[in-house]
Structure formats: C-alpha cells, structure tokens
Amino acid sequence: MKQLSARALAWGVPVLILLALTLAAPRAQAGNDPLPMGTRPAAPAQPPADAVRAVQALLELAGDRQAVFDPASAAPLLDYILAGPGDGQELPALEGASGAMISQTMDAPLARILEYAYNPAVPTYLTHPSVIRVSGWEPGSDILTHPGLWTALDGLDRPVVLHGREFEEITPDLFSGGYYRYHLDRALVLMRHKGRAVLLSIARQDGLSGVGKKGVVLDDGNWQYFYSGIHGLTKGGMGWMDTYMYDSWSVAAYVESADGTSTTNTVFKWLRAGWAKMNVVRPKHILAGCRRFADAFNAVIGSDRLPPAAELAAKARELHALPEGELDRRVREYVQAFTQTFADHPELNGGDFGKLMRGNAYAGTLDRAERVGVLLLEYLKSRLGALSLAGS
Numbered sequence: 001m002k003q004l005s006a007r008a009l010a011w012g013v014p015v016l017i018l019l020a021l022t023l024a025a026p027r028a029q030a031g032n033d034p035l036p037m038g039t040r041p042a043a044p045a046q047p048p049a050d051a052v053r054a055v056q057a058l059l060e061l062a063g064d065r066q067a068v069f070d071p072a073s074a075a076p077l078l079d080y081i082l083a084g085p086g087d088g089q090e091l092p093a094l095e096g097a098s099g100a101m102i103s104q105t106m107d108a109p110l111a112r113i114l115e116y117a118y119n120p121a122v123p124t125y126l127t128h129p130s131v132i133r134v135s136g137w138e139p140g141s142d143i144l145t146h147p148g149l150w151t152a153l154d155g156l157d158r159p160v161v162l163h164g165r166e167f168e169e170i171t172p173d174l175f176s177g178g179y180y181r182y183h184l185d186r187a188l189v190l191m192r193h194k195g196r197a198v199l200l201s202i203a204r205q206d207g208l209s210g211v212g213k214k215g216v217v218l219d220d221g222n223w224q225y226f227y228s229g230i231h232g233l234t235k236g237g238m239g240w241m242d243t244y245m246y247d248s249w250s251v252a253a254y255v256e257s258a259d260g261t262s263t264t265n266t267v268f269k270w271l272r273a274g275w276a277k278m279n280v281v282r283p284k285h286i287l288a289g290c291r292r293f294a295d296a297f298n299a300v301i302g303s304d305r306l307p308p309a310a311e312l313a314a315k316a317r318e319l320h321a322l323p324e325g326e327l328d329r330r331v332r333e334y335v336q337a338f339t340q341t342f343a344d345h346p347e348l349n350g351g352d353f354g355k356l357m358r359g360n361a362y363a364g365t366l367d368r369a370e371r372v373g374v375l376l377l378e379y380l381k382s383r384l385g386a387l388s389l390a391g392s
Helices: 049-061 071-082 110-117 283-302 309-320 324-341 351-356 368-384
Strands: 089-094 097-106 132-137 160-170 181-193 196-205 213-219 224-231 244-256 263-275
Touching (some): 049 244, 071 181, 071 244, 110 244
Antiparallel strands (some): 160 181, 181 196
C-alpha cells in the first residue's frame, strides 16, 4: 500500500465557477506525482453511446424506492469497464448539465473500499478529506440498518440494492473559495458481473444547494481549509454573488479485478451550477474536480498506515459523545494551533476573515458537527503520519 503524500490535484476550476465536485461519487489525495492509474487503451472522444445510456438509466434508481433494478441494464456499462475504459472523457449534456468521466485503478480490493467509504459508522469526509467538510446519512436510509455491504460479498448470488439520503458540505473551491451544502438521494447496488464483484453508487442532488459561502484553501495537500460562514465567493471581486449548485448526477462503478487485489473505479458525473440560473460549469472543470477527489480517495484507502475502520468508527463515537465543555476545550486548542499556523496567510490577515482569526472567534463559527469533524480529521492525519493541529 502507498503511504499518504503531501499532494492533492488542483480542481482547475476558473474563478467564475463553482466547485465541480463528484458528489455522489462513490466516495472517492495528496503528493507531487499522480498516483498510478493503470494502463488504458487509446480513448475515444466519448464513451460508447450504449454505456452512457446505461448510466443514465441507472440514475432513475436514486430517490425512487419503487424502481426495479435489472442487472442486464447495467451490462453495457460494466462491459465497457471490463474492456478498459478511456480516462478523462466528455459526456453528452444531461438536462443542461455538463458531464465528464474518469477512470482509475485503486490498489485495494472492493471489500476494503466498502468497509471504509460505504460504512455509515465512518464519516465520508475521512475518505474524501479534500472535497467534503461534513456529511451524513439521514434517518430511514437502508445503509443504517444493513450489517455492512462488505459482509455481503461472500455468497453474493443476487443484487443487493440500498436506498438512502445524505447531506454533504464541501470544502472550498481552489479558485473561487466558495463552498456549498446540499442533499443527495443515493442508491447502492452490490452485484456480480461475469464473475466480478461490482458496486454501483448512484446519486442525484435533491433540490437547490445552499448559497455559496466564502472559504479559503490554506493547504490542500494537508486538508486545511478556512470556513467563514459568510455568503459569497472569496476571490475575483465576486463577494456579492449568490451562487448555487443547481443539479448534479453521478454514477460510480467499482469493478474488482479477477484476482481480487485491485478495483477499477469509473465515475460518470454531470453538474449544473452558477448564478442567476446560468450554468458556468464545463466538462474540463468536472474532470479536474474528479481528479482531485480520486487522488485523495486513493491515497487514503491505499495508505498502509490507515487505521482499521473499527478504530475510526470508535473514535467518531467517542468525539460525538464528548460533553460540550470538553469538546469546546479541544476545539479551542485546535483553533489556537490553526490561527498560529496561518496567522500570516495573505487572505486571512484582514477584513472579516482577520476578525475571525483573532482570539477564539473562529471556534465560535463552528457548530457541533463541524467541531467533531475537524477533530476527527486531525486524528486521521496523525494516524496517517501527516501534520496534525490537534491532540489525540
């Protein structure tokens, strides 16, 4: 397994764009050289039409518990992946949304991915720290009562289909500084195709996102971000803009190798976002966002220092159960280290941001879930051997 390095790929989103993020992604970080993506044949300009149609048909599962999953409907997509999909391709527009797809090979069996990234006891932001700030499954989601998808791989003779709803708040965009909160309807399908274990993670945004807020990417390689809670965008003279994520759809297909040692993760993503109902997202922005997402995901899952999932789950329970006073004490210690570390950052030493960097003001902007989240992420960093600003 590869150790975590100090790198995260840039999203490549221009100043006027919102964060082009793989929301649903599967759940799919750091260094100066790209992680191995595997050898791919020359890619066509777009994936085959039948594979794209199969992806779009799968989107109907998200948010519709009455929809019936037909394994044959996914066959064109999975056959395309087995044949060696292209990487970094544009997709036909979907309801006015731009689209793109990427594919990577992860040096991990599907069971490991499921136990960390699709385990409700392990917060998603721990496996996606460069793109998700806080997240959670909402009551009534099937995954909350399922014994664990990784436990269903043995004897998987028919598809397992789970439905649920999540909320996510993302990290700031590298260029505009905007960050957003939204809800997702998600369907998970665990199945076999031609003897291979497969997970399909299907998501669609439910309703308009919250208005964009001003943030700063401080150290993307070490997952350090500043969140102001103030409406607008940080850069480019756009502090006045009310920006939103209008629609997003994604299908992530995880196909395990024949020997069970690696998994191909192929993500199809569409996003419509901007202001005044105008979509300013382009496929290249989605591609850059997907790579930032995938890079971090691969680095966390692939690290040989990653603690057991049970340990991360136990730490999450411990922090959630802390009395308010003890939680406040630990967060104040984190904020003190945070403000000392970034006291000279040019975007934080004046104006409204500068006010939040004085004393313990920044801690006062964080709600309980955000306080737990920052402490849990700092704990993960310490276990991975990265720089942490909080105690254990």
